[in-house]
Amino acid sequence: MIILEGKMTVEDSKKVLFQDFEVPQNVSVVKIQFEYAPTSVGPIQNHINLLVYDSVGRFMGRYDRGTKQFVIGTQPSSSAEKTLPLPGKWRICFENHYLFTNVAYKLSIDFEYGSLCKSYIGELHTHTVHSDGSLSVKELADYLKDLGFDFFFLTDHSNTTGWRELCDLHGIRGFPGQELNTFNGHGLVLGCSTFIDWKEIDGNRKQISQIMHEVHNQHGLMGVAHPFALGDPLCVGCKWTYDFDPFKTDFVEIWNADLSRIELNFEAIGNWINNLKKGRRVTATAGRDLHRRSDTDWLKTIVFARELDLSEVLFAVKTGKVVLSYTNQVSFSVNGKRSGESLILSEKAHVEASIGQVGQKEVLLITKNDATNFGSVTEIDTKIETEADDFVTLIVFGKNNLPLVITNPVFVKRGD
Secondary structure, eight states, rough: OOOEEEOOGGGTTEEEEEEEEOOOOOOOEEEEEEEEEOEEEEEEEEEEEEEEEESHHHHHHEOOTTTTTTEEOOOOOTTTTTTTOOOOOEEEEEEEEEEEEEEEEEEEEEEEOOOOOOEEEEOOOOTTTTTOOOOOHHHHHHHHTTTTSSSEEEOOBBGGGGGGGGGOOOSSEEEEEEEEETEEEEEESSOOOOOOOOTTTOBBBOHHHHHHHHHTTTTTTTEETTTTTTTTTTTTTTSSOSSSOOGGEEEEEEEEOOOOGGGHHHHHHHHHHHHTTTTOOOEEEEEOBBSSOOOOOOOOOEESSSOOOOOHHHHHHHHEEEESSTTTOOOEEEBOOOOOEEEEEEEEEEEEOOSSSSOEEEEEEEEOOOOEOSSSOOOEEEOOOOOSSEEEEEEEGGGGOOOEEEOEEEEEEEEE
16 A cells, blocks of 8 residues: 655645656556545635546546545446556646645555456558458458457558447457558557547648647557658658657557568668667567458567557557567566566576577577577576666577567666
């Protein structure tokens, strides 16, 4: 339990104040109890309400003067949202509607645990007849379901009309997305509830920072598809030529399964690793850029989430709880932490990985200042030196030097 205590004065009347707190991993229920005194003197009341926001800024409910119980979870109280609480820094907003005296307050925050992550196989980049694809939404869903996928994002080019068919799917989850088909590159938008345009109604082009702001206001994510693809006239608008650095978005598609882009995919991987070395945390994703059925296999985006829910999948992508792989049998950890997680170490990092028989030729372990080639092993159990602010990631190459596995990093800091 977390206990937060404080005081407010009459000068805080008609003000909005904030209090942050941390929700740990694997929390399934958040309970909040709010008390303050004095609440009233005679008929005159001190009037304070609470609004609660989670670690990605979503509104989680209102604690009013008459609230007796405030519980966020899958079985919430009446004034709280029904959801699995996301870990990270949450915010409580005090709305001080009227304070006629100084008050002392106490926040008691309690947690229940029990929600562990599972792996879900997804495809983040798809097209249907609602843009330039050959499959209907149902045909796309059935095709991916037959291949063993758990979910996909429907990312038709600058169009959202296919979203209306996502609610009719069975055996696979389809989530709303779109590919912004701009003159200067293709942005992937995941999880928004309304159409996002890359230009104003008068045709003037928006800044990427403005588009990202609109996406984040809808609690979605924005990344860049095939940033180093050939541009005009061979692939019109495909190459990212905005002044805005693609590695400052929420995620970057470092492997696009269009085989004509293989060399350019390696450029994306190299730039991603260089950005990790600079201390940036941007999630690497893969996308088949699926327009029709394919006779070849491709890298899947495997996310670690507690349930197959849009907010859980978006949080996994945002925080790097993602592995790119041809198989879901790959495991990778550093001192028990998985991709997207952080740890503090005072000694060598203990790396464990199980790759299985996927046809690997080279297994590379990469840190900020080093890369170790383990050859064609199926398992790794080793200890390595790390820097004061470092990362550890795994890349497995197969025949023709094509990647079979790319993990997002575990981040390591030195300390006690």
